[in-house]
Amino acid sequence: MSQPSVAIIGGGVAGLVCANRLQQLGISQSTVFDTGKHGPGGRCSSRVVNIGGKLHVFDHSAQYFTVSDSRFAKIVSYLHRKGAVKQWKGKIGKLSKGSFEEDKNLSQAFVGRTGMHDIPRSLAENINVRVNTWVGNVSWEDSIKKWKVDKYGMFDYLVIAHNGKCADRLMASAGTPQIHTLTQVRFSDRLNVRDKRMHLCSIWALLVSFPRSLELKYEGAHVEDEDISWLANNTAKLSVSDLATGSQVECWTVFSTRQFGTRHKCSQENIPPNVEREVTEKLLAGVQRVTGVAQLPPPAYTRVQLWGAALPLNVLKTREECVFDGLHNVGICGDWLTSPCVQGAAVSGLALAEKIHLHHVGTNKSSTSLVPEFQAADGEVIGAFPVDSSIQFQPQSL
Ligand SMILES: Cc1cc2nc3c(=O)[nH]c(=O)nc-3n(C[C@H](O)[C@H](O)[C@H](O)COP(=O)(O)OP(=O)(O)OC[C@H]3O[C@@H](n4cnc5c(N)ncnc54)[C@H](O)[C@@H]3O)c2cc1C
Structure with a gap:
């Protein structure tokens, strides 16, 4: 045949x-x-x-x-x-009103x-x-x-x-x-x-690099907030701090809520500069609010991206x-x-x-x-990922 x-x-x-x-x-x-x-x-x-002559990786969609x-x-x-x-292996959990609670069900979270x-x-x-x-x-x-x-x-x-x-x-x-x-x-x-x-809902992603560590005890958090739904420390998650020799640079990914996505909707291919500025400022303010960091260091790099068709x-x-x-x-x-x-x-x-x-x-x-x-669909748009701790991982071919 x-x-x-x-x-x-x-x-x-x-x-x-x-x-x-x-x-x-x-x-x-x-x-x-x-x-x-x-x-x-x-x-x-x-x-x-x-950033400053060194390559840094940001996961800007699936985390x-x-x-x-x-x-x-x-x-x-x-x-x-x-x-x-x-x-x-880092701590992932839920951040609500400034308080972090680790999600023990996420003991088997995988990343690239x-x-x-x-x-x-x-x-x-x-x-x-x-x-x-x-x-x-x-x-x-x-x-x-x-x-x-x-x-x-x-x-x-x-x-x-x-x-x-x-x-x-x-x-x-x-x-x-x-x-x-x-x-x-x-x-x-x-x-x-x-x-x-x-x-389909829309979600904004803010990629931000700080010149020094925010010294937070978690690496990823699903957030309860009207503007922010998730934040993650890529540097810690991907264990690259030792590669950026001697540098304290921390690269974070921040996601908006879907309601924030709707409120600030525009063409994802052609984001007007004023929208880019406003979204960056609001999401940075949100990071400060939800993490409780008294004063965020001035970012070394920021970029916003709109996922117009983010999640069903x-x-x-x-x-x-x-x-x-x-x-x-x-x-x-x-x-x-x-x-x-x-x-x-x-x-x-x-x-x-x-x-x-x-x-x-x-x-x-x-x-x-x-x-x-x-x-x-079940649960929240970001974070309702199915877990079954009985699954065993054995190397084998696809
Ligand atoms: C912001 C965000 C965060 C997320 N976080 C997580 C997470 O932490 N964990 C998790 O499990 N899931 C997460 N998800 C969901 C996950 O990313 C998706 O469920 C999954 O990647 C979808 O894969 P897909 O192949 O169905 O679609 P897609 O990844 O959308 O693939 C479709 C591809 O088709 C291409 N394409 C479209 N039109 C054409 C065309 N006409 N010609 C050629 N190519 C075309 C697109 O460019 C795209 O590359 C997240 C999603 C978003 C947006």
Whole structure:
């Protein structure tokens, strides 16, 4: 049987895991297309910044991940064996009204060894990834049962491994209206259950480097505050203080709440200077307020970034791990189908690869439900990551 070709649009964790699993199942002719200029990864990536002649890493989207699914545990074991991930041993917990409480359930939090970008880098090693590539047009050619993917050719299967405005636009005239009903989005910080679309919230990230340590007893904190939802000390988390010889520089990532994201919404590609200034000032003031540090040292570096389509507030009601339309050879995977986190994205990519394989070998030609019904996702947008302390990590292949 000849191998089918698969176009995967989106090189975040979901798309990369999907490509790896397809390869493992004997389908190696897949191409991952991703917009990332420096590499794939999407919302699991890092920013490397030169501050005072030294390179510093900031995790500017996913901060850490947890594991409660045995299939994901295998992937984590594989990444661990390759040296791409490590356990975050520092204190993580909850910061409320100036008081920190360690979360003992987070004893198994994982991070990329030198930053979260190690995860997509490692997953991309043996697959065909086209970075810095934006796919603007796809169409189903019914007469030959193939997908035309922009100027990149014809493919037997199409995988949509991204969400938000891009996926909505891409599928609007693709020739599969049922799939399009699932990719339509609404941007909001509040779930309106009568609106049957996927709801995505926006979050601001502040990357800030201080010339000396803030001397806080924790490395990561989910924060109860109207403006700030999370802060983390990248320098401590990634254990790089010894590399920045003799320097006391501390690099922090700070996330706004989703309500702050809505209040200060603008174009994420083109942030007006006055908004940049206002958001930086408010988030820095928030850091001082929530940490209780009497006087923050003047930052050596700041940068703000808006994640316009940061996290989904709802997930598919059917809780199917992926969507697959067996009549049009198209599937969707991503964190917004079951669980908005790194594990949710990975498991969704795995599930879709398996569906495509079964469809190709003829064992299962059926589709999943294509009904666009959503329900609220569990817990807070940042921090409701599933944990199962019974999961054991053994190095083994993916
Ligand atoms: C601020 C923030 C903090 C988070 N913190 C955590 C955390 O601590 N722990 C955790 O587990 N999860 C966290 N998450 C969630 C986690 O990052 C996501 O669940 C996961 O990374 C999603 O992966 P994905 O593959 O589904 O999507 P994405 O990572 O969004 O990947 C989609 C990719 O597709 C690309 N793309 C889009 N359109 C096109 C196109 N037309 N052509 C080509 N490429 C395209 C995008 O550029 C992107 O690279 C956080 C998310 C955010 C935003």
